[in-house]
Amino acid sequence: MDFPAQVNIQKDVTCPICLELLTMPLSLDCGHSFCQACITAKSKESGTHKGGESNCPVCQCKYQFWNLRPNQPLANIVKKVRENMSPQQKKLCKHHGEKLVIFCKEDGKAICQRCAQSVEHHGHQIFFMEKVIKECQEKLQAALKKLRKEEPKMEEWEADIREEKASWKNHMQTERQRILKGFNEMKAILDSEEKRVLQKLEEDEVNVLDNLVVAKDQLARQKQCLRELISAVEHQIWGSSVDTVQDMINVMKRSESWTLKKPNTASKKLKSTFRVPDLSGMLQVFKELTEVQRYWVDVMLKPVNAISNIAISADKRQVTAVHNLSLKNIFLCDFSAFDILGCQHFSSGKYYWEVDVSEKTAWILGVYSKARNLKRKGSSGFVFDPNVNHPDVYSRYKPQYGYWVIGLQNESEYKVFEESSTSDPKVLTLFMPVPPCRIGTFLDYEARIVSFFNVTNHGSLIYKFSNCQFSQTTYPYFNLWNCQRPITVCPPSS
Numbered sequence: 483m484d485f486p487a488q489v490n491i492q493k494d495v496t497c498p499i500c501l502e503l504l505t506m507p508l509s510l511d512c513g514h515s516f517c518q519a520c521i522t523a524k525s526k527e528s529g530t531h532k533g534g535e536s537n538c539p540v541c542q543c544k545y546q547f548w549n550l551r552p553n554q555p556l557a558n559i560v561k562k563v564r565e566n567m568s569p570q571q572k573k574l575c576k577h578h579g580e581k582l583v584i585f586c587k588e589d590g591k592a593i594c595q596r597c598a599q600s601v602e603h604h605g606h607q608i609f610f611m612e613k614v615i616k617e618c619q620e621k622l623q624a625a626l627k628k629l630r631k632e633e634p635k636m637e638e639w640e641a642d643i644r645e646e647k648a649s650w651k652n653h654m655q656t657e658r659q660r661i662l663k664g665f666n667e668m669k670a671i672l673d674s675e676e677k678r679v680l681q682k683l684e685e686d687e688v689n690v691l692d693n694l695v696v697a698k699d700q701l702a703r704q705k706q707c708l709r710e711l712i713s714a715v716e717h718q719i720w721g722s723s724v725d726t727v728q729d730m731i732n733v734m735k736r737s738e739s740w741t742l743k744k745p746n747t748a749s750k751k752l753k754s755t756f757r758v759p760d761l762s763g764m765l766q767v768f769k770e771l772t773e774v775q776r777y778w779v780d781v782m783l784k785p786v787n788a789i790s791n792i793a794i795s796a797d798k799r800q801v802t803a804v805h806n807l808s809l810k811n812i813f814l815c816d817f818s819a820f821d822i823l824g825c826q827h828f829s830s831g832k833y834y835w836e837v838d839v840s841e842k843t844a845w846i847l848g849v850y851s852k853a854r855n856l857k858r859k860g861s862s863g864f865v866f867d868p869n870v871n872h873p874d875v876y877s878r879y880k881p882q883y884g885y886w887v888i889g890l891q892n893e894s895e896y897k898v899f900e901e902s903s904t905s906d907p908k909v910l911t912l913f914m915p916v917p918p919c920r921i922g923t924f925l926d927y928e929a930r931i932v933s934f935f936n937v938t939n940h941g942s943l944i945y946k947f948s949n950c951q952f953s954q955t956t957y958p959y960f961n962l963w964n965c966q967r968p969i970t971v972c973p974p975s976s
Contacts, residue, residue: 499524585608701745774922782825786822801960803966817961820963822969826958827955833924837920842962844891846961847960851957880900891963896944918944921935930948930949931946958971
């Protein structure tokens, strides 16, 4: 018998109630058949055995208990099916060979009626298999309902992933095009510079060769004159007549006045020597800047002291001195009136921000960590302790006072304020081959590093503080110093 036919017969001889092979099958007028025990139990539940009507468990047709009739032909088919089944397929009790119609909750397995009455299962909670199956079906229905409710969510997430994938593809394609464009532009710049340098070299070569041609012509004329003079001297040297005396004197004057002039030749050194730029180093510097720019935060500004001679823009990105005060007389020692902190504060992690100082002739920028020279005043912010005296501005901006900063004064003097074990401040002068219009500051709290980058000069490193002893929370720090022009914090999108 082929497999599909076997499956169909198996279905025809299975009780729709217990889902097992029919035992003593009884059939209804509607054509559906059931185990005698199953349909009898069902009829008792509905009261049909007392003369009432009930519904077929399969098609819901009305029937009365006395309408149930034995189906011997079907019983014979079931018998043949059982004979062809293996012991595992028969699903009979291995101890008594009877049908497994009871479920023991304690043991979690199906048993026969004789097992249910045995000492082994005495006191156990036992249920008819059809009831257990019904409860399981109800629970499975609830589980199915719950799982199907999650299908739309899964589809929504799947759509989100597709959308995100497409977005990332577009983003990557745009970034790829931007990178290719950038490198093509660099190649074009290099090609143009190569042509310019070679053209300049060619022009220098033409000039040198032209000068050498002129020098050669000058030397040829001198050579011709010299030969003529030598010939005249040789001709007159043997003269003895009075008529030749005057000619001899003239030749002598010519020979005495003769001076050999060395022609002007080109210098053996080129006027300008091409120096190959360290592109690898420049790219490495730019790579380092790009790496720290991954941690760019949108820093906002807030004044430290409640004073009226500075103004912060509405977007909290720019600070300006608004009154034309004599800055040399006000807060001369430390310029604390112009202290500005970032609204954000950091106690872990990595952070980067950039500041536009293109209009400034003086500024101080960096990181501040509250030290003992600062105290809280209510909730309004920080106030500098008046009991701490600083003889000059340099004495205040020391790491031991909580400052890791660099500064500009007098338009071109770049300073860094280092740690000092003495009361004398340790101030270093920084060399800036390209004056910065934009300064990048990078804070790595765990590594205790504060670095400054000259964004204007391809992101070259200006200075790096190491082993910074942050006492607690750190803040971005800004100071107008003695220049009234604004300081502007750049947004990450810039």
